[in-house]
Amino acid sequence: MKKNFLLNMMNVLRLLPVILAFGLLAAHFSRADMFPAVIVSLAIPFLLLIRKPWIAWSIQVLLMLGVAEWIRAMFGYINVRKEIGEDWGRLAIILVTVALLTACSALVFRGKSLKKRYHLEKSEV
Secondary structure, three states, X not given: OHHHHHHHHHHHHHHHHHHHHHHHHHHHHHHOOOHHHHHXXXXXXXXXXXXXXXXXXXXXXXXXXXXXXXXXXXXXXXXXXXXXOOOOHHHHHHHHHHXXXXXXXXXXXXXXXXXXXXXXXXXXX
């Protein structure tokens, strides 16, 4: 019983980058007044409770869509900054970093423990 609890807690820690990535996306959508997207971004991490391979694949696809959104937003914000004559370099660095961290969070499913949790041992993630 204690071993299972510790394993589950470690898996929660392993999934933390995924949860944080969707939290950041929810904040981004909130700032843009896109409340349906906020709700979806906050609800997606609850799918992690389902231990099926399609969940891991779906989460990875959604994270890549999140990366695309960060890059789309970056170019939009850069154009606004250019139009008003403000510096945009730091903005670009921050949003590229967030996009990269979002992309890297999809890699958590390649770990042995999460492969086992989501039954991915025989399939390729």
